[in-house]
Amino acid sequence: MGRRVVIEGGLLGTEEGAFRADLVIEGERIAAITLDASDIDADERIDARGKLVVPGGVDVHTHFKDPGDPPTEGFYHGSLGAIAGGITTVVEMPQATPTSSEGAHIRQKRAVGEQHSIVDFALWGGAVNQDLEKIDEMIDEGIVALKSFMAGSSPGFPAATDDTLLAVFRRVAEVGIPYGLHAENDDLLEAGIARLKAQGRKDPMAHAESRPPIVEIEAIHRAIFFAEQTGGHAYICHCSTAGGLELVKAAKARGVPVSVETCPQYLALDEEDLRRLGPFGRCAPPLRARDEVEGVWRYVADGTVDVISSDHCGYTIESKEAGLDDIWQAPLGLSGIQTMYPIVLDDMLHQRGLDVGTFVRLSASNPARIFSLYPRKGTLQPGADADVVIYDTEREWTVHGEDMLHRNKWTPFEGRVVRSRVVRTIIRGRTVYQDDGAPMVTGEPGTGRFLPRGYGRMRD
Amino acid sequence: MGRRVVIEGGLLGTEEGAFRADLVIEGERIAAITLDASDIDADERIDARGKLVVPGGVDVHTHFKDPGDPPTEGFYHGSLGAIAGGITTVVEMPQATPTSSEGAHIRQKRAVGEQHSIVDFALWGGAVNQDLEKIDEMIDEGIVALKSFMAGSSPGFPAATDDTLLAVFRRVAEVGIPYGLHAENDDLLEAGIARLKAQGRKDPMAHAESRPPIVEIEAIHRAIFFAEQTGGHAYICHCSTAGGLELVKAAKARGVPVSVETCPQYLALDEEDLRRLGPFGRCAPPLRARDEVEGVWRYVADGTVDVISSDHCGYTIESKEAGLDDIWQAPLGLSGIQTMYPIVLDDMLHQRGLDVGTFVRLSASNPARIFSLYPRKGTLQPGADADVVIYDTEREWTVHGEDMLHRNKWTPFEGRVVRSRVVRTIIRGRTVYQDDGAPMVTGEPGTGRFLPRGYGRMRD
Amino acid sequence: MGRRVVIEGGLLGTEEGAFRADLVIEGERIAAITLDASDIDADERIDARGKLVVPGGVDVHTHFKDPGDPPTEGFYHGSLGAIAGGITTVVEMPQATPTSSEGAHIRQKRAVGEQHSIVDFALWGGAVNQDLEKIDEMIDEGIVALKSFMAGSSPGFPAATDDTLLAVFRRVAEVGIPYGLHAENDDLLEAGIARLKAQGRKDPMAHAESRPPIVEIEAIHRAIFFAEQTGGHAYICHCSTAGGLELVKAAKARGVPVSVETCPQYLALDEEDLRRLGPFGRCAPPLRARDEVEGVWRYVADGTVDVISSDHCGYTIESKEAGLDDIWQAPLGLSGIQTMYPIVLDDMLHQRGLDVGTFVRLSASNPARIFSLYPRKGTLQPGADADVVIYDTEREWTVHGEDMLHRNKWTPFEGRVVRSRVVRTIIRGRTVYQDDGAPMVTGEPGTGRFLPRGYGRMRD
Amino acid sequence: MGRRVVIEGGLLGTEEGAFRADLVIEGERIAAITLDASDIDADERIDARGKLVVPGGVDVHTHFKDPGDPPTEGFYHGSLGAIAGGITTVVEMPQATPTSSEGAHIRQKRAVGEQHSIVDFALWGGAVNQDLEKIDEMIDEGIVALKSFMAGSSPGFPAATDDTLLAVFRRVAEVGIPYGLHAENDDLLEAGIARLKAQGRKDPMAHAESRPPIVEIEAIHRAIFFAEQTGGHAYICHCSTAGGLELVKAAKARGVPVSVETCPQYLALDEEDLRRLGPFGRCAPPLRARDEVEGVWRYVADGTVDVISSDHCGYTIESKEAGLDDIWQAPLGLSGIQTMYPIVLDDMLHQRGLDVGTFVRLSASNPARIFSLYPRKGTLQPGADADVVIYDTEREWTVHGEDMLHRNKWTPFEGRVVRSRVVRTIIRGRTVYQDDGAPMVTGEPGTGRFLPRGYGRMRD
Ligand SMILES: [Zn+2]
Ligand SMILES: [Zn+2]
Ligand SMILES: [Zn+2]
Ligand SMILES: [Zn+2]
Ligand SMILES: [Zn+2]
Ligand SMILES: [Zn+2]
Ligand SMILES: [Zn+2]
Ligand SMILES: [Zn+2]
Known part of the structure; x- marks a missing residue:
């Protein structure tokens, strides 16, 4: 014993x-x-x-980018933010150097995590238009889910083509794992950015205007289509729009295999914060208008939203500051792993009239279940991991970047x-x-x- | 301690x-x-x-008819069947002498139960077209739900008028309790019986033919209408048709407050059993064709059905035998409290590929929740009633009427x-x-x- | 030639x-x-x-009550109002002395009409819970549709039971004729009246309050149910509520055979007129609140409403005046055959931005089509009846009761x-x-x- | 006179x-x-x-490609096929040399048509990712509709980006013209072709396998999305799948501005004909399996399909023969302007139990209405163009290529x-x-x- x-x-x-x-x-x-x-x-x-x-938080959307060149967060510092934020398990995204896209990458990443991580971790594999054989290699190495960007993210993570989406959906339908999608329409987004840039816009709001709700909603609409056609499970990452959630709700009602996450930035910040924070509020999808935020809460309350995750991106302050005069220069993503669940719990219990059961479901049980970690994770039942x-x-406290334990000491929730x-x-x-x-x-x-x-x- | x-x-x-x-x-x-x-x-x-x-079964649909003149089952004998059948709580129906329809009746019935019952018990109140004041009296006495017959059941339990349905739905919307409905259309049913009798039919199948699925489906359709219009919670008793369950499923999807139970007789018997059992298979709604039975299982599997209850009616063998040559002479209802959950559990685990979670939800947690007994009842969590x-x-066993512990020693599941x-x-x-x-x-x-x-x- | x-x-x-x-x-x-x-x-x-x-109006809902004892309107006077109101064909309702409910009644009524009518006429048969054989007799005599009251109208026209509704719907599904329904819930309506009377209410608004929209909506909901179950064509008479029309629209979209009429009283009058007119504004369904009126127009504009008819009831001024101090004493129904189409045309063209095509469809082509009179009636195509x-x-004119050509010289549109x-x-x-x-x-x-x-x- | x-x-x-x-x-x-x-x-x-x-056919989907270098059909020969095929008006597609994509092109094309055409003609403008100003130029020149390919068609007609789709939908919502879409998913289609080619497949069926129904259905799904979001009218060209038509039907029911055409090749040919005809059966979307064909007829019968057009492409026999040994070498498109309406009329009246009204609506009135030509075109009413x-x-006749009056003497309906x-x-x-x-x-x-x-x- x-x-x-x-x-x-x-x-x-x-x-x-x-x-x-x-x-x-x-x-x-x-x-x-x-x-x-x-x-x-x-x-x-x-x-x-x-x-x-409560059961430890299962944050299924982290970007520790480890191995990373240069290193930005890493399993160690990321773990520090996690444990200070009530998170005991992460499912780490495939962004790293290189992007996780074949079996060897998963083995390497696992080894790095086993060496540095404090929190338990599972891994996403990236579906980056590579051969299905490489995807199968990752499946053999134990990934719990696949991830694609519907809009291109970086050289190592190009937009998945519709052909990739269809093929991967068919494959996940067979394997029984979720297919996570960064759901923004690549073409609408690129065109939007080009238009704003052509107008000479560099202010923070230009970022939000360049990718309005329809950019996300179209992508979700298409993701649901592929899920419905193939039987593969669509997992919609970081949903920020009421319109997108309404589509998910309707799809669930007709039996489509789909689940959806949102993040604290779409619950506790809005476009006024983007205006105020500038590059430190730049993420994708962008911070939304207050109406959208209220809409997202509505779908949290009615059970449409399955998961709340952080989408934590540990960018350096320097890299973010590059966007102070030109929003386009700031990298996309917010730090947030340490603040997420305390803020969400506060809002649920004290502002929104939601109960502890809702918090446990969205922070632990549902993510564990969707990513095949339940009931070892996500519950306090005897026999489960402790x-x-x-x-x-x-207890009240005030958020200060300097108190963050993750590598880069800033937070969009400062104050x-x-x-x-x-x-x-x-x-x-x-x-x-x-x-x-x-x-x-x-x-x-x-x-x-x-x-x-x-x-x-x-x-x- | x-x-x-x-x-x-x-x-x-x-x-x-x-x-x-x-x-x-x-x-x-x-x-x-x-x-x-x-x-x-x-x-x-x-x-x-x-x-x-597992958590003890919560059978929310029993007919102990206590006080009863003449006595048929009673809290004591009913309890014996219950405990032998894995049931620890019952919600007892308002049929008794007199029908529970005002505060004093509830007080009296509670006293009888407290004197004779082994199982814990809550009480339904009857909505029998009386003044709302009398309903409020029962609410003050602690009833957990109201019940009406959409088709007349007995002199003491006439069909609720649509005006009663509407008024009671409005009242339960305020109070927040479920309104249980025996959902058969009174007029279609009476006309069906008259027609079959006019043809000289007295055989068992005449009973089923006199109240085909549409008799139930219309009533469910109307019950859902009132629930949707008023916001009151419709609890559909003993649903026996796929058509009715489809309406419930669609209503839930659009947010109507409705829940639904079925009973073992609609899961483990069919109209061939009625043919075979004659009066001992006579109940309302009647045993259905095999197609309907398979349909009901489908809606058990997809989560539409919330509750499985017994609708236990402890008629004497003599009273049932009166229908041997003339089906219309047999009283409506089956004995089944002792056999229900073992049979359902067997079918779920060994025949239908369903899991223990489904059994617990439908036999305990859901009924406890709907009737405001959760989490003291319906769960094993620490702090709950043990x-x-x-x-x-x-372990295999064979059902024999003589082994039943309830008062009248017969069962439609004999053998x-x-x-x-x-x-x-x-x-x-x-x-x-x-x-x-x-x-x-x-x-x-x-x-x-x-x-x-x-x-x-x-x-x- | x-x-x-x-x-x-x-x-x-x-x-x-x-x-x-x-x-x-x-x-x-x-x-x-x-x-x-x-x-x-x-x-x-x-x-x-x-x-x-335009093609002559086809008013499919008239109450000439001929033969009638005492005579109220009759084919002759009714025809006078019709032709002054742009109507060339009527489909006459089965109310008469006696109610048209068997073959002989239709023969008799036809003979009276052939003797007195100026306008061409077809006949409704009444479905009053009689044997189906009598209904078949009327079908053999050439009726174009069957009519039932879901709420009792008069001793000769009791509420159709649900069993009648089901049986007649099945019959009309075979024969291919519409089944017209006065869609109000009998029980809700009677209870509502009793409640208002018990309160001592005798004022005009008591009439409207006694039968609120839900009384009609429930009946339409049920009528659609029977149509959907049987394949018989439900023709909803004089729809007065947006809620009812929404149900019809949704039913049409899923292929249910249903059509619906409204009347000028639900388009050009509202409950303020009832307050003002007293007994001269009493009809069933009652004049509605302004919101409902605007709602009905919305469903006229979107094509949900198929027909505009008059529901012309030629009561004597004396009989209406009986309700001056006690609204319940006034008979139910408005005179309107002469004013209907001019008012509707005025409102469509000059107030509501609708076109002549809409007027022709609702006043002539659609009713002719639904009642099997098209293309001899309801169109100007060569070969059609002229x-x-x-x-x-x-041309502007002012409505005055004294200018009416029908027998009883009053109109709710006075002035x-x-x-x-x-x-x-x-x-x-x-x-x-x-x-x-x-x-x-x-x-x-x-x-x-x-x-x-x-x-x-x-x-x- | x-x-x-x-x-x-x-x-x-x-x-x-x-x-x-x-x-x-x-x-x-x-x-x-x-x-x-x-x-x-x-x-x-x-x-x-x-x-x-009947009113002369209004064929809204022709490819006369005039001016064309080299010339393929032209207004003159195209007209000959049209008039022999019961067509009196065409709406000519923007494919030509150059692709109609700015005001000057429309002026030029109009001039060519006015010089050579026998049939009356309107013009489509091409939306080929050019500036909206050029689109507005074409609108100023009188085009009746805009057309995009969702899958790239030719160098002059690249796939419209989603950004173009969104922008053009917004523009047509303002202008009130239909936005016609060749609805195939570009990426799925290109990937499908690459896959089949990589397998060395060159047989006719490889063509069909490379673009299965989902390729079309996804594009229709997306087109409807943009229509619903913007209020612009989506006109789905040459729909070949039951799945696509089901989406259109559902969209219409919820009020989305969408209409849809099909072509004789999807009604009177199937994939067995592709197998038989080889390159002479190659078109896009491809000939489909028999099930799809029957499905398309179902949506013709229920009124979902608005228009039947030819999608006539007058390729030379030589160019088609290039695909005899390698299906990919044959150009995409079928000749059919002369045979379309006789075949459709035959099938409707003699095989499918449809009536003349359906033929007139789909061949004349609906296309005239959708393209703003009604009631001068598409009806026989006095005052209309004769x-x-x-x-x-x-009268029976047998189709022979040699009897065709259009320039290139072949037809997929030979025999x-x-x-x-x-x-x-x-x-x-x-x-x-x-x-x-x-x-x-x-x-x-x-x-x-x-x-x-x-x-x-x-x-x-
Ligand atoms: Zn993302
Ligand atoms: Zn991310
Ligand atoms: Zn019952
Ligand atoms: Zn019962
Ligand atoms: Zn009426
Ligand atoms: Zn009437
Ligand atoms: Zn095309
Ligand atoms: Zn084309």
Whole structure:
């Protein structure tokens, strides 16, 4: 029997709601949920009275870009942000040097992660118009999902052609994995940028104007089409529009295999923040008008949105500052892994009248399920990996970039007062982060485990 | 601290599936779910190795008719059938002497139940075209739902007029309780019977022919209309047709507050059984053609059906035999409380490829939720009432009327071989029934608790 | 060759719009449509310069109640109102003494009409819960449609039971005729009246409050259900609610055989008129709130509404005045046959931006088609019956009850200024009415023709 | 007054059906429709007894490619095929040398047509990713519609980008003209061809396999999306799939501005013909499997299909023969202008149980309406242009390439026996073609009129 840890007095959050119980961990697993663990001997006792105890966050959309040349975030620093942000598992995106697009890349990336990561991690494979054989190699190496950009992202990650989309959808229909899509229409987007540039526009709002909602909605419409035609599971990344979510909702109702994520930037920021933040608010899809933001919340509330992920991109401040006078010079993406779930939890519980069950479903159970990690991840049931996060849902703190633990010390939420704070993060039974006033990292690089496809059903 | 019971070695069933864990009960509540309770001292240890441990069944559609003149089933005998059938809570229908239709009736019925019941029980109130004031009286007495017949059932339970339907739907929209409907069109049904009788038909199939699927489908169509217009929750009782379930599915998709139950007779019997069983197969809606049965299973599998209940009617053999030569003389309703969940579990796991999660949702969690008993009932989470049923899902037995524990010793499933057997039933921590080869009742009348509306959220 | 009449210089209205042409009539038929008939010899030349020439109105919903005891309107007086109102064919409702409900009644009614009518006429049969054999008798006598009340109308016209509805829908599916329904829910309506009466309400608005939109919408919802289940054609009479029309629109889109009429009272009056008019504004369904009226116009504009008919009820002023102090004492129904199409045409062309094509479709072609009278009626194509109405669409007049030609000299449109006036009405080639400043009737009783089912395809 | 022609004794076809009447033409216009024109003096009397007299066909999809270098068909030879095929108006596609893509091209093309055409003609403009200013130039020159290829067609006609589609849809929403789309997905199609070629496939079926139904369905799905988002009218060219038509039907039901054409090759040929004909059966979309063909007929019958056009491409036999050993070498497109309407009329009346009204709507009235030529074109109403075609619907003939009057003497319908023959074609009052046993052309080049946008409402 392993080391025993007892978490006492907390309110346990599950998909169905929350209830008062103690949690007993033995070794790496949840051993028991009990009303009263006071009689149980333990190597460690954690007082969770007045706190919320939930399954560790499963952030399925991170960009640690490791190996990376130059390095931007990496598994180690990314893990620091994650554990401080209530995340115990990430599913890392295929952007790296090189882009993950064949079996060897996955092996290499896995090795890097196993060496540096604190959080457990699974891997996306990139579908970049390569041969299906290379995709099958990645599947053989245990990736949990495939990812394509419908709009070109970078030299290493060109836009997937419709032919690629169709072929990959057919393949994922056979294999049974989700096909994640950055859903923006490549042509509309490029034309939009060219038009704004031709007008001499370089201000922050030019970025948003260059890719209005229809750019995203068309791509989602097309992704759903391919899913419906092939039976492959479309996973819509970072949805930012009410129009896109309405399409997803209707598709689900007629039985199309589709799920959808959104991100904190589409829930807690809007285009006024883009105006204010300039390059530090540049991401894709862009920050939207307030109406869209309210629309996205509506589809969170009605169950259309399955997942909230960070889409964390750890760009350097210098690279972002390059866009101060010319928004087009700033790289696309926001840092956010550390702030995501505290902000979302605050908004859900204190602003939006949503319950703990909603938070657990969107931050842990649903992502674990969609990416075949459930029920080893994403739940507190006995036998599950003991990935546990304790929140003080009443504690207020103010977001400051300098307090971020990830590599690059900035955040688009600078100055936001958040009422909900991670006070402890436990991965497979070991406390990796705690904050009794002062944050303290106790996790060590190289302890994060690689999670192959189907991990959720594995016994050992 | 109360008496401690440990259930060891079993497979625990939840809404999300099943996992290996031990269950610890203290007093009346679930105290812990733990991977290994071998170290925990206990007053009683129950060996569940190789067995399935699930939340006790919540049968929301029983007809104990207590007080009844003459008595037919009663809370005591009904409870015996229930506990032998894996049921720990019933929601008892308003049929009784008199029909529950005002506050005093509920008080009286509650008193009878508290004196005789072994299972915990909540109560339906009847909406029988009386003044809304009397309905409000029943609401004040703690009923969890209202029930109407869209087709007249008995002198004490006339068909609800459309005006009643509309008024009650508006009232339940305010109060937030479900409005259960026996959904058959009164006029079509009466005309159908008159037509068949005029033809001199007295054979069993005349019963089915007199109320074809359209009789039910029209009523469901209308019930959904009122739910959609008013915002009141329509709870469709004992749905027997694919056409009706399709309407429910479409209504749910557009946001209408509606839920639906079916019963074992529409899943495990068909019109050939009616032909064979004659009066002992007469119920309303009638047993259906094989196509309809397969259709109902389809909507069980896709999640449209929310609840499986028994609609248990404990008629005497004599009263049923009155229909041997003339089907119209047999009363409407089947006995089935003891056989329901074992048969459903057998069919789900061994015939239909469905999982334990589906069984738990339809037999326990969903009914508890819809009738405001969740999470005190319908789940095994710590803090919940320790209502637990242990099944041996491999043990085969043959259904015989003489083995039934309810008052009247007959069953429409006579001779059916069932692979799934209740081996123990626990209500609030006390074993009330067990079967280690020979069934043994240990529960005592008067121990069943009355469950008022909102019981699920009550702390004590 | 018969007598030749030339109508010169007018604008010809068809379903597709309007164009400049002369019309040549020979005997009873349209002989030619020609750009220039000035060379054609004619017995009579009618100058239509600046006028609109359209197919005679086909009013499929009239209550002449002939034979009637006591007589209220009758074929003769009803015809006078019709021809002054641009109507050349009526389909007369089965209310009479006795209600048309068997073959003999149709023969008798036909004989009365052939003796007294000026306009051509077809007949509805009543489906009043009688044996289907009697319905078949009426079909054999040439009725063009069947009619039921979903809410009871009078002792002779009880509410059709759902069993009747189902049986008649199945029969009309075989025969291929429309089944017209007065769509109000009997029970809701009776309960509503009882409630208002119990409150001591006798004011005009009590009438409207007693049968709110849901009373009609439920009935339409159910009618559509039966049409969808049976394949029989539901013809929804006098629809007064946007909610009902939305249901019809959706049903049409999924292929249900349904069509729908509205009446001028739901287009050109609203509940403020009921308040003002008292018993003279009492009809069923009642005059509606302004929102509903605008809603009905929306469904006129989008093509959902198929027919505009009068639902003309020629009650005596005395009988209406009985409701002055007690609205419940006034009979249900409005006089309107003479004012309908001028008002509708005025509103369409001058207020609502609709075109002549819409007017022709709703007043002539569609009703002729639905009731199997097309293309002998409802169109100006050569070979069709020469039923022609000439409007001066710019001439203004003021509605006065005393100017009505039907028997009882009142109108709910008293004082309304109408810009569109019937200046000539021609039935099968003979001018029956003209108005060159002073109205003049030239039609003679007994010249109206009985139109049996299928008349539209008859050659002679 | 112009020359007077009387067409006697025929059955006149209209959108609503057919009826017996004589037709009187004066000068260029229909002067009268009359039951009996025997008294009317005429310069010419045409005996149409036993014949069908319909509005001249409006073929909105022709490829005369004039000016063309080298010339392939041209307005003159194309006209010959047209008039022998019952077509009196064409809307000529922008393919030519150069592709019509700016104002000057339209002026030039108009001049060529005015010099050589026998049939009246309107012009499409090409949307080939050029500046919107050039599109506006073409609009100013009177084009009736814009056309894009969603899959690249030729160097002069590249695939429209999504940005072009969006911009043009927005523009046509303002202008109120249809935006015609060759709806095949460029990327899927190119990839499909590359794949088949890589396999060494050169056989005819390789062509069909390279662009399966999904290639078309995706493009239609996207076209509808843009129409719905912008309010611009999508006109789907040559739809060949049931799946595409189902999308159109659903879009129409929810109010999207969309219309759709199909062609004889998708109604009267199937993939077995492609196998048989080889290069002479190569077109895009390709000939489809029998199931699709039956599906397309279903949507013709239910009114989803608005237009039947020829997509006539007059390739030389030599150019087609280049594909005999290698299907990819044959140009895409079929000759068919002369055979289209006789075959369609035969199939509708004699094989498919459809009526003359359907033929008139799809061959004349609908295309005229959609392209703003109605009611000057597409109807026989007095005042319309006297474009008349007389069919002998009982006369049988066998299709032979050598009998074709268009430039290149081949046809994919070689050997087909057709029961329906054009016996006379009249354009604005002048007989341009007749066949009393031997075909005779009497029309002269340069008599065809250019029809600017809005011609249908022009008085002169
Ligand atoms: Zn992305
Ligand atoms: Zn990303
Ligand atoms: Zn029942
Ligand atoms: Zn029951
Ligand atoms: Zn009525
Ligand atoms: Zn009426
Ligand atoms: Zn094309
Ligand atoms: Zn073409």
